[in-house]
Structure formats: structure tokens, C-alpha cells
Amino acid sequence: MHLQLFRHATMHLSLPEGTILIDPMLSAQGALDPVPHSPNPRANPLVPLPLLPNEIVKSSNACLVTHLHRDHFDTAAAQLLPKELPVFCPPFATAALQEQGFKSVQAAAPQAHWQQLRLTLTEGQHGLGEIGRQMGAVAGFVLTGPDRPSIYLAGDTVWCPEVADALKTHRPDIIILYGGGARFTHAGPITMTETDVLTVCRHAPQAQVIVVHMEAFDHCLLSRSQLRQHLQTAGVNALVPNDGDIIMLD
Numbered sequence: 001m002h003l004q005l006f007r008h009a010t011m012h013l014s015l016p017e018g019t020i021l022i023d024p025m026l027s028a029q030g031a032l033d034p035v036p037h038s039p040n041p042r043a044n045p046l047v048p049l050p051l052l053p054n055e056i057v058k059s060s061n062a063c064l065v066t067h068l069h070r071d072h073f074d075t076a077a078a079q080l081l082p083k084e085l086p087v088f089c090p091p092f093a094t095a096a097l098q099e100q101g102f103k104s105v106q107a108a109a110p111q112a113h114w115q116q117l118r119l120t121l122t123e124g125q126h127g128l129g130e131i132g133r134q135m136g137a138v139a140g141f142v143l144t145g146p147d148r149p150s151i152y153l154a155g156d157t158v159w160c161p162e163v164a165d166a167l168k169t170h171r172p173d174i175i176i177l178y179g180g181g182a183r184f185t186h187a188g189p190i191t192m193t194e195t196d197v198l199t200v201c202r203h204a205p206q207a208q209v210i211v212v213h214m215e216a217f218d219h220c221l222l223s224r225s226q227l228r229q230h231l232q233t234a235g236v237n238a239l240v241p242n243d244g245d246i247i248m249l250d
Contacts, residue, residue, distance in 0.1 A: 001148060001249040005241045006049050006056060008216035009072055009156075009178055016145065017115040018061030020088075022153065024077035025070070025216075026053040032070060037184040038219040044071070045216050050244035053080055062086040062114060066155035067126075067138045068093050071217050088112050088119050090139035108141060117145045122166040124157025127190035132158075135190055142170045149173035149208075149249060156182075156213075158189055159196040167204050174249055175204060178213035179227060179240075180220030194222060194230040201236045209238040210247060 004012040009023035029048040034041035049056065057080050065073050065087060081087075083101045091107040098105050106112045108121040120142040126135035140155035152172035157163055167175075177200060181193040191213055192200070201209050214224050224240050231238050241247055 002246055003176070003210065003249060004246045005212050005243060006051065007045060007047060007243050009066070009213045010049070010056075011176075011212065012056070012060070013064075013143075013151070015117060015143075016148070017117045019059055021056065021060035021063045021081075023066055023072040024056070024063065024081065025072060025074045026056065026076040026080055027074050028076075031076075032074070035184070035217065035219040037186060039183065039185050039221060040218050042218040044218055046218060047216050047243060057081055060085065062088065064119070064141065064153070065089045065093055065097070066140060066153065067136075068096055069156070072156070086114060088114065088141075090121055090137070092137045092139075108139075117143060119143055120170070122152070122154070122170075123162040124155055125160040125162060126156050126158075128158060128160065128188060131184070131187035131190060140166065142166065142172060151176065151249070152207075154178060154192075154200075156191050158192055159199045163200065164203065167200070172204070172207055175200060175207045175209045177209065177211045179211040179222060180214045180217070181222035182213075182217065182220045184219060191220070194227050197227065197238060198231065198234055198236055201231075201238055208249070211238055211240045214240070216243075 011022040013020045030043040032044040086104045094107045110121040112119045122140040125132045126138045143151040150172045151174045182191040
């Protein structure tokens with residue numbers, strides 16, 4: 001089993017069942033407009049993919065979508081992914097994916113299955129208070145199967161009671177967090193900050209923690225070097241991969 005980060009939250013998770021493409025944002029560098037009210041507006045994505053989009057799609061056996069914001073499922077992904085590809089998602093995303101022509105959309109309500117893999121839906125908050133309500137529904141997933149570590153993909157969330165409940169309920173072996181401390185000029189963070197990441201690590205000391213969702217979209221202000229320094233100072237181990245890195249999962 002291994003994870004390859006391509007960019008932002010776009011990853012390949014290679015499991016015994018096959019390779020799952022997670023949150024595909026396949027647009028070319030600079031093809032998308034800046035985020036409205038970004039503190040640092042620039043054309044998105046900020047960086048290119050390390051592989052050609054067609055190469056990523058060709059080696060994908062299924063797709064997992066946490067939510068439908070354009071930095072997690074963009075127009076390029078909708079156009080490039082085969083319409084017969086199994087797509088797993090939260091219930092609130094099902095209709096929109098089907099309207100785009102995908103024929104094998106399976107909602108985790110609260111679970112979905114793919115061969116021996118079980119995908120269990122988890123909740124989160126895409127920011128606290130009013131900004132979280134404005135951002136809308138998001139979701140995460142816990143992936144489990146026989147004779148393998150469990151994986152918690154938290155999705156776009158800050159530290160909140162829903163994340164704490166997921167850690168307590170599922171006790172995952174591997175945790176994938178969406179970092180970057182994304183925010184707007186008028187509100188607090190909508191993805192995990194360095195403090196949130198540290199809190200997760202301290203609540204799940206048994207887990208291998210991996211932090212993605214960094215340095216690819218203009219409203220993500222927390223850099224990899226800042227997060228690594230914060231974790232080192234706190235004496236906490238977590239992986240903060242670069243784009244293209246492959247991480248073995250054990």
C-alpha cells in the first residue's frame with residue numbers, strides 16, 4: 001500500500017483493490033481564477049501536476065471525492081475521467097456527479113463498498129461559525145479492509161468535535177489531513193492550521209499522520225516549511241510530503 005501526492009488534495013492511494021484517485025483537480029497551472037477574497041490572489045493552481053493528467057487518469061481504478069469545490073473536483077476532472085469509473089462520494093455530491101454523466105456513483109450513506117474495501121463517511125467543519133456554514137457540507141472517509149491498516153481521510157475540515165469523534169470511534173492507523181490553513185480576508189481558517197495538525201497528532205499518537213493540501217491554491221497560507229518547523233519544535237512526528245512524493249503505508 002502506498003500514497004502518492006500529486007498536488008493539493010489530488011492523490012493516488014494504491015490498495016489491494018486497485019488505485020483510487022482522490023479529489024482530482026486536473027487543471028493546468030494558472031487555468032483557474034483566483035479565490036474570491038483570497039489574502040494572496042493569484043491564478044490557480046499555483047503549481048503544475050508532476051504527471052500529465054491523462055497518465056494520472058489512466059492508472060486510476062476508482063475515484064473518491066470528498067466534496068465538489070473546484071480545488072477537489074474541477075471541470076478538467078469531469079471531462080477527463082471515464083464516465084464508467086466507480087466514483088465514491090458523500091450523499092450530497094451524488095446528484096451533481098450523476099448529472100455530469102458518471103454512471104457508477106456510490107454514496108457512502110454512511111458506508112460504501114468496493115471489493116473488500118469499506119468506505120465509512122465521517123463529518124467535519126469547513127471552518128468554524130458563520131464561515132463554516134457558508135462553505136457548505138464537507139466529508140471525510142475511513143477506509144478499512146482485511147489485514148491492513150485503517151486510513152482516515154479527514155477532508156476539508158478544521159479541528160472540531162466531528163474530527164475528535166472520528167479519531168475516537170475509528171482509531172485509525174493512518175491519518176491524512178488537509179492542511180494549508182486556507183482562509184479568506186474576512187474570516188478564520190477553513191482547513192487545518194499548524195495548531196490543528198498538532199492537536200490531531202496529540203489525540204492520535206498511535207497513528208501515522210500525513211498532511212497534504214498545501215502550496216497549490218492561493219488562499220492556503222501555511223507553507224510546508226512552516227508546518228515542518230512547528231511540528232519539529234513541538235517534538236511531534238508527521239509527514240509533510242512534496243508534490244510527487246510516494247509514501248509507503250504500514
